[in-house]
Amino acid sequence: MTLYKTRKFFAILTALTLVISTTSPMNNLGTPSNPIQSIGNVLEKIFGIKTAHADPGSNIFELDGNIITNTATPPPDDWDHIFTDTASGPCTLLSTLPSSFISGTVPFCKHDDPTPDTSYFSTGSKDTNPISSGNNPWNCGTISNPTGKDNLLRGFAYAAKSTSAGDEFFFVGGIREPKTQGSADWGVWFLKDSTIAPKCTTADTNNHPFTGKHQDGDELVTVEFTIGGTVGTINVFRWNGDDATGSLGAPTTFAVTCINGPDNGSICGIANGGTTISPGPFPAGQVCADSSTTNCLKVNQFFEVGIDATKLFHSVCFSQILIDTRSSPSATATIKDFVLGNFITCQPSTVPTKQAFDASGNPLSTVGTTNVAGTPINGIRVGGTITYKFTEQNTSTGPLDITSVTAIDSQFGNLGTPTSGDTGDHILHPGQTWTWIKTFTVTTCNPVTDTVTFTGQVPLLGTPAPVEQASVTVNVLCPATEATKHAYATGADAAAGTNPIDNQNVTRGATIYYVITEKNISSGNPSISQIKNVAITDSLLGLSGVVPPDSGDTNANGLLDVGETWKWTRSFTTSSANCNGVTNDVSLDGAMVLDGSAAPHETASVSVNVSCPVVKITQFGYTNTPTDLHPTSGIVSGTTVFTATLHNFGTGSTTVTASLTSPTTASTVSCSPSSLPGTVLASGADTTLSMTCTYTNAASLTVISGHLVVTYTLGSGPGKASGSPADISFTVESD
DSSP states (O other): OBBBEEEEOOOOOOOOOOOOSSOOOOOOOTSSSSHHHHHHHHHHHHOOBBOOOOTTTTTTTSSSSSSSSSSOOSSSSSSSGTTOOOOOOOOEEEEOOTTTTTTTOEEEEOOOOOOOEEEEEEEEEEEEOOOOSSSSSSSSEEEESSSSGGGGEEEEEEEEEEETTEEEEEEEEEOOOOOOSSSSEEEEEEOOOEEEEEEESSSSSOOEEEEEEEEEEOOOEEEEEOOOOOOOEEEEEEEESSSTOOOOOEEOOOOOOOOOOOOOSSSSEEEETTHHHHHHHSTTTTTTTTTTTSSOOOOOEEEEEEEOOHHSSSSOOOOOEEEEEESOTTTTTTTEEEEEEBBOOSOOEEEEEEEEEEESOBBBOEEEEEEEEEEOOEEOOOOOEEEEEEEEOOOOOOSSOEEEEEEETTOOOOOOSSBHHHHHHHHOOOTTEEEEEEEEEOOOOOOOOEEEEEEEEETTTTTEEEEEEEEEEOOOBEEEEEEEEESSOOOHHHHHSBBBBOOOOOETEEEEEEEEEEOOBBSSSSSOEEEEEEEEEETTTBBOOOOOSBOOOOOOOOOBBBEEEEEHHHHHEOGGTTTTEEEEEEEEEEEETOOOOEEEEEEEEEEEEEEEEOOOEEEEEEEEEEEETTTTTTEEEEEEEEEEEEEESSSSEEEEEEEEEEOOOTTTTEEEEEEEEEEEEEEOOOOEEEEEEEEEEEEEEEEEEEEEEEEEEEEEEEEEBBTTEEEEEEEEOOO
C-alpha cells in the first residue's frame, strides 16, 4: 500500500460537516426523547447552550465520523459519493452525484498543503475585523513550515436538499495535520461576495491584503472538537452591515454531537475520536498517519460538523466559503491557516421565452428560450401583424429576488414595464413570471428574426442576474404570380411556344391556338407559398372556375407550388363576327394554402387582327366583232371577247384564283382560256381577266359560252367569290 507523507509530518484527514434544515423545527428540548437530550436541556437552561444529539439531514447524508457510505442502498450518502481525491490533488467532483444534490449549486473541495503555505492569516487578523476596508482588515502572509493541528490540508463542502421536507443542508469539511492531544478548533465563513480573494500568492514574508468585502448576512460558524470526537462548542455568528462599518453579532451557541440517526435537531458535529478509520476513496486511499499504518486515519483526524442554514442563518445564498483553523471557537480567536473558494449554495437563474402569434392567436413560431431559438411555424403575409409574447421567469435556487429587470428587444428597444406579472413592487420574485406583449407590422419579404435580452440585479448577492436571450424567427409570406397569354397559328407552334402571332393578322375563318400560363414566383419559404383553387376565367375560350392545367403541375398535388408554371391550351376559330379583330382576356385567381387569403389576381390579354376579304364579280360580259358574213349560206366568222371584273369589298387583302373558260365544243369555234393563278387582291382593288373566242365559218345559231370560276383565300380554306361560278353565252346568227 502506498503511503502519503507530507514533508516532516504525517498527513491527517480532518473533515467538518455542517447541516442546515429549512423547515424542521429544533428539538423540543423541554421534552427530551433520550437521556442525552435531558443533559442537553440542563446545559441550555443553565449555560444557554443548545444541545441536540441529532443528525440533521440524516435521510440524505451520514454524519457518523467516517467517510464511507455505510448503507447498501443510499441515500443517505457519505463523502465518498461526492468527491474523489489523490494525495497531490486536485479534488474532483464525481460526475454522478446523489439525488439530494441541488442543481445549480457548486460544491467546494480544495487542497492547502504547499510548502511554504501562502494562505495563512497574518497576526492580528480576526473574524471580528472587516475583510478589506475599515479598521484592521484581514491580511495574509506566508508560513514556511506550518505544523500541528493548525495546519489545514483540505477543505470541502456540499449543499443538499431533503427530498421529504424540502430542507436545505450544508455539509462542510476540512483536513488538517494530525494531532491527538487537545481540542481542535475550526471556523467556517459563508460569504456572499464572490470577489473575496487573498493577495498572498507569493512566498514572501510580507503581509498582503484581501480583495472583496463582507456583506450583510455573511455567516460564521466556529466549532470545538474535544478528545474523543465529541463537540465542545459550536457558535453561529451573523455579520451585520457592510464591510467597513459592520460587525459580528452575538453568537448562538450549541453543544451537539452527531449520533448518526434521525432527529429534528438543527446542528451537530462528530470526529473519529477513539478509533482509527479507513478513509476510503475520499479523500484518498493512501492518506495515512504514519509509515507503519496503511490506508487509515488516526484518532481525531477526521471531523464532521453540521449547521442548519435556513433556520440558523438569515439566508441560504452564498458565493464562497472560507474554512480556517483557530485558537478557539471564540469570535476574537486568532485565526490561522485557511482555504477559500467558490461554494455557491443558491444560483440566480432565469428562463426567458419568446413566441410569435398571428392576429388570430395562432402560433407563428415555436417557443424561443435560452440557447434554443424559436423556429417558424407556417408564416404571416407581408403587411400582416405579428404579436410577440415575451416572458422572463425567476427560477433561482433560493430566495433570490431580481430587481432592475430590463428587456431590450432588437426591434422594439426597451420593452419597458411588463404587461403582466409585476405585482407592483417591480421585483421579479422567485417563481414569478413577467410577460410583455408587443405587436409588429411586417413590411419585408424576408424572414423576421427578433431577439430580446434580459438583464437585472440580484440584491442579496450583489451581483448581476444572468444575461438571458430569447429569439424567434417568423417566415413571411410574399405571394407573387405572373400570367401570360399568347396566340399561335398552329397547334405545333402552340406546343413549342414558337412563332406567336400576337397582334398579327389572320384571315377570317382561321383557327387561333391560345396558350395561357400562370407561374408562382413567390419569395420566402416555398413551403408556405403554395396556391390552391386556381381559378381561370376566359369567356372567349369558355374557361370558368377551377380548371386543371394541361401541364405544369409537376408533383400532381393540385397546388401551384413556387417555381411551377401551369399551362392551359385552347383553340378558337374566327368568323365574320371577328372581322374587327379578336382580343382575348383571361384572369386568374386562387387562395394561399397557408391562411386561405387571396392569391394575387392576375390578368393577361392578347389581340389578333382578323382579315375579312369579300371578293365579288362586278362585271362579266362579252363583245362580238364579225369578220365575214354569208347571209345566203348562213355561214359566219368573227371574234367574241369575254371579260370579267373582280372587286375586293372586304378588309384585308386576299389571294384570288380565277379561271375563264369556254365549254363550247363546236369545231368552228376556238377559245383561249384565261386564269388568275394566285393574284393578291387588296381591299378595294379590282382585277380583270378576259378570254377571246374566234369562230370561223360557223353555222348560224352556233352558241359560244364563257364559264367563270373565282375563289379567294380565307382562314378556313378557299372562299367562293360572290357570283361564282358565272356563265354567259353568245349565239352566232347569220342575219
